[in-house]
Amino acid sequence: MxxxxxxxxxxxxxxxxxxxxxxxxxxxxxxxxxxxxxxxxxxxxxxxxxxxxxxxxxxxxxxxxxxxxxxxxxxxxxxxxxxxxxxxxxxxxxxxxxxxxxxxxxxxxxxxxxxxxxxxxxxxxxxxxxxxxxxxxxxxxxxxxxxxxxxxxxxxxxxxxxxxxxxxxxxxxxxxxxxxxxxxxxxxxxxxxxxxxxxxxxxxxxxxxxxxxxxxxLRQSGSQKFAFSGKVLDIKRQDAIFVVLVLVAGQLCEVVLSDAEALNLKVADEVIVSAKAFGINLKKVKDV
Ligand SMILES: Nc1ncnc2c1ncn2[C@@H]1O[C@H](COP(=O)(O)OP(=O)(O)OP(=O)(O)O)[C@@H](O)[C@H]1O
Structure with missing residues (x-):
């Protein structure tokens, strides 16, 4: 040892x-x-x-x-x-x-x-x-x-x-x-x-x-099936919702949030983007 x-x-x-x-x-x-x-x-x-x-x-x-x-x-x-x-x-x-x-x-x-x-x-x-x-x-x-x-x-x-x-x-x-x-x-x-x-x-x-x-x-909690940490790059209001742009592992993704969910969020915050089991697709893009 x-x-x-x-x-x-x-x-x-x-x-x-x-x-x-x-x-x-x-x-x-x-x-x-x-x-x-x-x-x-x-x-x-x-x-x-x-x-x-x-x-x-x-x-x-x-x-x-x-x-x-x-x-x-x-x-x-x-x-x-x-x-x-x-x-x-x-x-x-x-x-x-x-x-x-x-x-x-x-x-x-x-x-x-x-x-x-x-x-x-x-x-x-x-x-x-x-x-x-x-x-x-x-x-x-x-x-x-x-x-x-x-x-x-x-x-x-x-x-x-x-x-x-x-x-x-x-x-x-x-x-x-x-x-x-x-x-x-x-x-x-x-x-x-x-x-x-x-x-x-x-x-x-x-x-x-x-x-x-x-x-x-994995940082799973509850019934989440995946969770990635990321950084908030932008928060935009669009009508009744907020669209949050997040950088996750060098990739950009958009997450739609309600007023309440977006309340305490600001640019540069560290966040976790997670999802439950439904509707997640996995597609092979390269054979190695
Ligand atoms: N002998 C030393 N005396 C004082 N400070 C030192 C010494 N060696 C390294 N440091 C400082 O300690 C800090 C940690 O350095 P270290 O290289 O161990 O970090 P690290 O986690 O490996 O970082 P990275 O992922 O960038 O390689 C650095 O700011 C470095 O300048």
């Missing part, structure tokens, strides 16, 4: 605030840290990895102390793999050498390249690869040391949707094959839903909720 109980003062965009987190992650679990920009997600990963020192508290992994008042285990002794948005590959080495640099194990490198469908590209230069291929090499390299923990900081956010979906599948394959604990920082609810069994939601340095993706994101 990974046990993190740490405090650290951070300098946020709106002044200082305290990152104060207590979280436990079961061995082999695939979890997500979710929350607004600047809430402290990356700092948690960096503290776990040993790149950032907490002000107080402890970090323990499988009973081993990574950090407490007396101990601060060096990053290279923590057996942690990383994957960030920028690939951080060695451009002067070919694909397979990037992997072998992490660990000189040809059989493992070959197996990982096979899982990532990179066979045949062993000797390709990094600069000749697409973004998706580079990220697959970076993923394979992160797993070369067979880390106990894999930290993923928005690793797929620079990729187009099709490539994201592929990379998610590779991540799942690696997780299944090696059984490491994985901590993913992502803003993509669909991605978290697909990959993670548990989500920790952070706000201003505190964990405000945790649970399964369904518990966290």
């Amino acid at each position: 990974i046990e993190i109980s740490c405090k650290k003062e951070l300098n946020g965009a709106n002044g200082k605030f305290l990152l104060d987190v207590n979280l436990n992650i079961q061995k082999g679990e695939f979890v997500a840290l979710y929350g607004k920009s600047g809430s402290g997600k990356t700092t948690i990963l960096r503290m776990l990895a040993g790149f950032e020192t907490p002000d107080s508290g402890f970090i323990k992994v499988g009973g081993r102390t990574f950090f407490d008042g007396d101990i601060n285990l060096a990053a290279q002794k923590r057996n942690i793999g990383f994957l960030f948005q920028d690939y951080a590959l060695f451009d002067n080495m070919n694909v397979v050498k990037n992997l072998l640099f992490a660990k000189n194990d040809h059989a493992l490198a070959s197996k990982l390249l096979e899982i990532c469908e990179l066979k045949g590209l062993e000797n390709a230069s990094i600069s000749s690869l697409s973004g998706g291929q580079k990220q697959r090499v970076a993923l394979a390299r992160a797993v070369m040391r067979e880390p106990e923990i894999l930290l993923l900081d928005e690793p797929l956010s620079a990729l187009d949707n099709d490539m994201r979906v592929k990379l998610q599948d590779y991540l799942l394959k690696f997780h299944e094959e090696f059984g490491m604990s994985v901590v993913l920082v992502s803003h993509d609810v669909g991605e978290i839903y697909k990959l993670c069994s548990k989500v920790f939601v952070l706000e201003k340095g505190k964990i405000i909720s945790s649970g399964s993706s369904a518990e966290i994101f």
